[in-house]
Amino acid sequence: MPLPPPSTRAFRDALGMFATGVTIVTARAADGSLVGLTANSFNSVSLSPPLVLWSLSRAAGSMATFASGSHYAINVLGADQRALAERFAAKDVDRWTGVAFSEGAGGAPLLDGAVAVFECFNRSQYEEGDHVIFVGEVERCQHRSGASPLLYHGGQFYTEHPL
Template sequence: MSPARQAGHAARPPDFSAHEFRASLGMFATGVTIVTARAPDGALIGLTANSFNSVSLSPPLVLWSLAHHAGSMAFFRNGSHYAINVLAADQQALAERFAARGIDRWNGVAFSEGGNGAPLLDGAAAVFECFNRSQYTEGDHVIFVGEVERCSHRPGASPLLFHGGRFYAEHPL
């Protein structure tokens, strides 16, 4: 039990709608990632996620989250490794493809195999190859914390950004 709950404190019920909450969250610009893995039977797993963040430099930890109802949840819950591919500005089509349902997401997608077996997408701005270190269930999502075993980046690559329901490329101020 959290210390706040032990002391008799709890959050007040929200005074806003789910739509207002989503719209407010959309004001936080994020990068766009595709989380990839290889299932025990060799099948390729991949999905678009913008819930990526750093956690720690020592040890090197990152996090991302996945909705409970996601079709790939069972694999990520039980799998030992995955890769987080930070998309470059010219990879919007990949972000849309890996967010779509009912299609072969991997058809024609160029990738190499990472050291832990997870697919690494060609052209990504950065890649983090992770051990599935820990998981935390919160609300309607599971937060995955990955311990980074390998990482790389493409010097000079501009990241793909997402804000207010639309994709953007960076423009320095």
């Protein structure tokens, strides 16, 4: 007999003990508008071919853009980009005012100052639970050597400190 699942709060708190990097996933909608959201559900999948994944709530307002678009970019934030992470996580704000970016593959915005950027072809999607897992085939990537990433752990932002 299977055990009952943990409470949502207990599950979230346990997940919070896994420190992650912070990303903003960006795309251009079919109507030309810009879409972006803060996500820490980013991970590598394969080196050959180069694949990465991230997930998005089925209820997200940007789901249609990401589900039907051909490309998106995963922008790994630097330690100095906490305000940007918070802005792109907020609801009912203009996320793009004053944000500097260049245009990447398929029109996906590449955020200035990101410590790494992965330009992805929207290769596959898997519905699991209340989220959709997106697997992107990396067409181009870049990074800034020596830059410190923004980290998230236990509901707080951090920067790295070598041990």
